Structures are given as structure tokens and as C-alpha cells.
Amino acid sequence: MSEATRHAAVPASTVQPTDRGRQGPLDWQRLLPLAAIVECVAVLVVAAILGDLEAALIGLGFGVGLALLRWRQGVLGRLAIGLLSANVLAWMALGTYSHLVEGSGLRGLLIPGLLTSLSLVGVLAAVGASLARRRRRPAGRGPVVVVVTGVVLLALVVAAGAAGSSGPASAPDADLELTTANLRFSSEQLSAEAGEVAVVVRNSDLFWHTFTIDELDVDVRVPVTAERQATFDASPGTYTFYCRVPGHETIMRGTLTVR
Numbered sequence: 001m002s003e004a005t006r007h008a009a010v011p012a013s014t015v016q017p018t019d020r021g022r023q024g025p026l027d028w029q030r031l032l033p034l035a036a037i038v039e040c041v042a043v044l045v046v047a048a049i050l051g052d053l054e055a056a057l058i059g060l061g062f063g064v065g066l067a068l069l070r071w072r073q074g075v076l077g078r079l080a081i082g083l084l085s086a087n088v089l090a091w092m093a094l095g096t097y098s099h100l101v102e103g104s105g106l107r108g109l110l111i112p113g114l115l116t117s118l119s120l121v122g123v124l125a126a127v128g129a130s131l132a133r134r135r136r137r138p139a140g141r142g143p144v145v146v147v148v149t150g151v152v153l154l155a156l157v158v159a160a161g162a163a164g165s166s167g168p169a170s171a172p173d174a175d176l177e178l179t180t181a182n183l184r185f186s187s188e189q190l191s192a193e194a195g196e197v198a199v200v201v202r203n204s205d206l207f208w209h210t211f212t213i214d215e216l217d218v219d220v221r222v223p224v225t226a227e228r229q230a231t232f233d234a235s236p237g238t239y240t241f242y243c244r245v246p247g248h249e250t251i252m253r254g255t256l257t258v259r
């Protein structure tokens with residue numbers, strides 16, 4: 001058997017693991033690091049705009065995931081990028097939905113909409129890259145379909161934002177105003193007159209916060225770049241307000257004193 005014949009006779013099953021999923025015009029093993037780089041940069045830019053440390057840590061996490069792609073056939077890298085993307089997707093999809101329901105304009109929708117699209121591509125790329133390692137099928141059109149899905153989703157969100165208003169009307173008559181930034185309420189001591197109390201909460205963090213008072217049945221969810229108002233009746237007393245997002249409860253809390 002000549003050298004050329006022997007080479008041609010190599011069965012497909014001996015394709016090296018690094019080559020699996022690389023057969024399409026855009027394959028999973030190329031899409032995943034690309035998606036992670038774009039997510040990393042986008043999250044870091046948003047973190048810088050908002051001044052949000054938690055978001056900056058997520059952005060750095062994508063950088064670590066990218067580095068891990070080069071280690072031990074990238075198992076941990078795919079896992080890290082997939083989990084981080086899923087985390088961003090869960091929060092940002094809810095944020096996008098909330099802004100859409102409120103008829104927010106592009107200003108409110110842009111950050112959650114962009115990150116929803118990018119993280120969806122990230123999740124699907126991580127799953128695709130992992131499956132491509134196990135199976136020996138060519139990647140086919142999967143990676144291209146994933147990218148197109150992300151672009152179409154972003155275009156739809158931008159269109160909805162452009163069609164929406166400039167955001168929910170702000171409430172100049174609110175008694176109290178709170179801002180959430182870096183996992184803190186801007187004030188931990190609030191006071192109000194008994195009767196109807198209106199509190200406006202603005203979230204400048206990337207992830208959700210809530211303004212919750214169990215005793216008064218108050219629970220307002222505030223997504224990224226949003227402003228929401230809680231209006232409730234309160235009789236004299238002291239009440240604990242807090243954010244009920246898991247992990248935030250212990251550090252994001254304060255006292256409302258009603259006279």
C-alpha cells in the first residue's frame with residue numbers, strides 16, 4: 001500500500017478530538033471563544049458604565065473561562081463560559097422582559113437586550129462545543145444558526161425599544177427615593193408620615209434588586225437601568241426593607257420608620 005493510499009484509508013473515527021466540530025464554515029470550537037470574548041468585553045464595558053463591581057467580576061470570569069479553554073482540552077473553560085453565560089442570560093432575559101412589559105425605550109432596553117442576545121449565543125456555543133467533542137458529526141449550520149438567532153433577537157429588542165416610550169413616567173410626587181448601586185441601598189434609614197407612602201427605587205446595578213417589606217406586603221422588582229415605584233399604606237412603626245434576591249438579603253437592608 002502506498003503512503004497516499006494508507007493516508008486516504010484512515011477511518012473517520014481517528015479524527016483527533018481537537019478537530020471535532022471544526023468542519024463547518026463557522027465551527028463550535030471557534031464560535032465559543034469568540035462569543036466569550038464578546039461577552040467579556042460587553043460585560044466589562046457595562047460594568048464600567050454602571051460602576052458595578054459585581055458585573056466587573058462576571059466580566060473577569062469570562063476571561064478566566066477563556067484561559068481555561070486552553071487547559072485539559074477546554075472542559076473547564078466550556079463549563080465556566082456556559083455557566084456564566086447562563087447566569088447572565090437568566091438575569092438579563094428577565095430584565096429585558098420587564099422593560100418590554102413596562103414599554104421602556106431603547107435606553108432602558110439596550111443593556112439587558114444586548115446582554116440577553118450575547119449570553120444566549122454564549123450558552124448555545126458552550127453546549128454546541130461540548131456536544132461536538134463527544135460526537136463525531138460535522139458542526140453543520142448549527143453555529144451560524146446560533147449567531148443569526150442572537151442577531152435577530154437583538155434586532156427585535158432594539159425595534160421594540162425604538163417603538164417604546166422613553167420609559168415609565170417618573171414619579172415626582174414620590175415621598176422617598178432610593179438608588180441601588182454595588183449591592184447597597186443609597187440609604188439604610190428612611191422615614192415617612194403614616195398613610196400612603198410612595199418610594200421610587202432606581203437600580204444602577206447590572207443585576208436585579210427588589211424593594212421588599214414583608215410586613216406591608218411590598219415587593220417591587222427593579223431590573224437593570226430601571227426605576228420602579230412602590231406605593232403602600234403604612235401605619236406608625238418601624239419596618240425592615242430589604243432586597244430578596246438570594247445572597248443580597250444580608251447586605252441590602254434598611255429600616256423604614258413611619259411616624
Ligand SMILES: [Cu+2]
Nearest residue numbers: 209243245248
Ligand atoms: Cu439585590
